[in-house]
Amino acid sequence: MNHYYILYKPYQVLSQFSSVEKKRTLSDICKVPRDVYPVGRLDYDSEGLLILTNDTLLNHRLLDPVFAHEREYLVQVDGAITQAAVDALQNSVTIQVDGKPYQTKSCTASLISQEPKLPPRDPPIRFRKEIPAPWIQLVLTEGRNRQVRKMTAQVGFPTLRLVRYRIGSLTLDQMQPGDMLELTRNTLYQKIFHDNDR
Numbered sequence: 001m002n003h004y005y006i007l008y009k010p011y012q013v014l015s016q017f018s019s020v021e022k023k024r025t026l027s028d029i030c031k032v033p034r035d036v037y038p039v040g041r042l043d044y045d046s047e048g049l050l051i052l053t054n055d056t057l058l059n060h061r062l063l064d065p066v067f068a069h070e071r072e073y074l075v076q077v078d079g080a081i082t083q084a085a086v087d088a089l090q091n092s093v094t095i096q097v098d099g100k101p102y103q104t105k106s107c108t109a110s111l112i113s114q115e116p117k118l119p120p121r122d123p124p125i126r127f128r129k130e131i132p133a134p135w136i137q138l139v140l141t142e143g144r145n146r147q148v149r150k151m152t153a154q155v156g157f158p159t160l161r162l163v164r165y166r167i168g169s170l171t172l173d174q175m176q177p178g179d180m181l182e183l184t185r186n187t188l189y190q191k192i193f194h195d196n197d198r
Contacts, residue, residue, distance in 0.1 A: 003036050004188045005052040006170055010177035011121050015041035015050060026052075029178045039063065043146060047121065048073075048164030049172050055185070061193065062167075068141035069192055072166035073148050074116050076125065077157040080132040085155040086111055089138065095150035104151060108139040118163055119176050125160045133160055168192035 009015060013024045015038050023044065035054040039062045042050055053059065061067045090109040094101050112135040125133065138148060149159045165172050170191045175181070183191075 002055040002185060003033055003053060004055065004058075004183045004185060005030075005032060005036070005180050006175075006183060006188075007038075007050045007052060007180045008172055008175040008177050009042050009047060009050045011047045011123075012044060014044055030180045032180075040143060042164060043149075043162075046162040046164065047177065048162075049167055049170060050164075051167065051170075051188075052180075053188075058188070065142060067193070069168050070166070071140050071143060071164060072171075073138045073140070074112070074118065074163045074165050075136050075138055075148060075152060075159055076133050076161035077136060077152050078131065078133060078160050079157050081111065081134055081136060081155075081157045083111070085157055086136060088155045089136075089151055093151050093154045095144070095147065095154055097144050097147075102144065104144075104147065105140070105142050107141070108137070110137050111135075112137055116163075116165075121161055122177075168194070 007030060010029065013026065013029060014020060015026065017025055017027045017037070019025055026038065032052055033054065036052050037054070039051045039053060039059050042048055051062065062069070086109050090107060092104050092106055094103055096102065116135055140147070148162055152159045168191050170188070
């Protein structure tokens with residue numbers, strides 16, 4: 001039987017069930033059947049939407065670049081990011097992936113005028129009164145290792161806080177860090193791929 005869950009992964013939790021170096025893992029925050037695993041990953045120092053399933057087809061469709069689907073990130077950056085930097089993120093930047101230059105695909109990037117309504121991070125980012133820490137929205141259709149952090153650093157504004165808010169039309173809306181919801185197969189496939197894939 002296939003199972004489908006969405007989880008709001010908290011900050012400083014590994015996207016796996018096995019323990020490494022005494023860091024918190026998914027085992028510390030949720031209980032699922034033993035054959036259920038996260039699809040893809042979120043870094044230890046990132047937060048947000050994580051899908052857990054034992055559906056191998058879903059795993060394939062989410063991870064294979066051929067099936068490009070949107071992932072929306074809310075990103076707090078260090079310093080007053082310029083429109084030129086936002087435009088550069090949107091058009092494409094060169095980052096290092098596995099030690100080689102990689103040209104990111106064009107994406108949607110925009111400044112967020114008001115701080116997004118997210119739960120406070122625990123612990124919070126280090127606040128420095130003299131240095132702005134604005135938010136931007138990035139919508140990507142690819143997911144290289146630490147890609148968002150590498151992209152914002154490349155344009156001169158390192159990431160302070162990173163939250164994956166949306167995959168397809170699945171969002172974190174109304175969820176708190178550590179919350180998990182079980183979904184039906186049809187609901188999840190419709191929200192990610194806009195079909196039933198029957």
